[in-house]
Amino acid sequence: MRGRAELLTRPARPVAARGRPGRQPTPSVAGPVGDGAGGQGRGAARGPAGHPIVAAGPAEAPPAKDAAEVPRELEALLAWYAESNELLLSALREAGPERECWAWWGAGVSPANAWGVARRRVHEVLVHTYDAQLAAGAVQPMPADVAIDGVAEFLDTCNSTPAAWPHEAATIHYHATEGRSWLLALDGTGAWPAPLTDDAAPASASARGTAEQLLLFVWGRLTLSDLKIEGDQQVFEQLIAWEPEE
Template sequence: MTVSLEFPTLLRLLDERSAAFRSAVTAAPSLDAPVPSCPGWTVLDLVRHLGTGQRWWAAIVAAGPAGAPPAKEVAEVPRGTEALLSWYADAHELLLRALRAVGPERACWTWWSAGVSPANAWGVARRRVHEVLVHTYDAQLAAGAVRPMPADVALDGVAEFLDTCNSTPVAWPHEAATVQYHATEGRSWLLTLDSTGAWPAPLTDDAAPASVSATGTAEQLLLFVWGRRTLRDLRTEGDQRVFEQLIAWEPEE
């Protein structure tokens, strides 16, 4: 893993980001307001998605080691903003309580179990921090009041995405390549793509020139890997086809 935040820090960040998400939803003109970064979704859809996800991961963590996750409940949600946010807050507390009850080392089912991120409560907490972080951006965009992300959280978000979403033993179906990400805050990462799969690692001073690289703020890089920004928002060097191939790649294990 490229970053190792302590479990209590992750729980604190999860709480802080969830509070920011609720504030963004409150600031939206209505629950029917469109979310530009999630085409076809309204603010109501965004809250339903995130709250349902928090409840599902709470059940996953509580279940412990398992070969498959529990069924995801598709619950009816309130239509009023106050009641909806109360429903979301309950979902958030369910997840926090489940994580606190089991501790960071508790193994559980995860969809990333073959990659770098650990299949345990620590890995779930980290993933949910950044899920809420990015969806807070979505809600703020819908409200027309985007606020800067905390740089330290965005930096970990880039690393977490590489560890979780760009980490797989599935063979890369194209010519072997390397991708470098450079954050202007002073941190960089390397992603190797070859017949062994996709594997992230810290970027060392003696690393060979990459096939392609992208430079931007931590927030810009995070929003790019999450599909909220494009290459035009970053400074790139090298063969941009590698980025296009990576974005289009859907490895099946």
């Protein structure tokens, strides 16, 4: 959807399966990111680089999956990861941000181009870095500006769909204590995100926390109980249960 204003917990398929706030937290793992650790869904199937997708340009389907297995031995895994990311960076530089490519979020707000792929990879790495740090008992604060964009990116990519909302029309507001807020509109035209303006009507429900907390919430690492919730919590529960068809 590109024509309407530009919209939380696990990624990768339409709104419900690819991103629903408040589900049971995804168990943090120390396994390789490219192995789909943390529930990245179909957006993760190609490992951390994704360079074949960018290099292929516009396409109706993703390139054939590389049959090579991700290394399990630590040193080999680190070397594979570094090489994969360098291949991605090279593909992105060569393509430029506007080059179109296949993307599993094609029906949503995020653009199906090299810029959209790069943005998604940044936040996948950010959240899986948190997973690894948590597994090691050494969690570090996320950069606030990156976490803020991470919330916006997740809404744009994972909580935007033209599938009709099957309940009474509703709105959800997400407030980051750093000063940024977002709107998620749910109605017969689908689910659509937008920055929250000062003149916006009161929300049906809202969630407030730091940008890091909101990001971890939308990615399934935190639940509603970890945030300050106001309004009709049933709206969140409906969103969690929703399985839209596109």
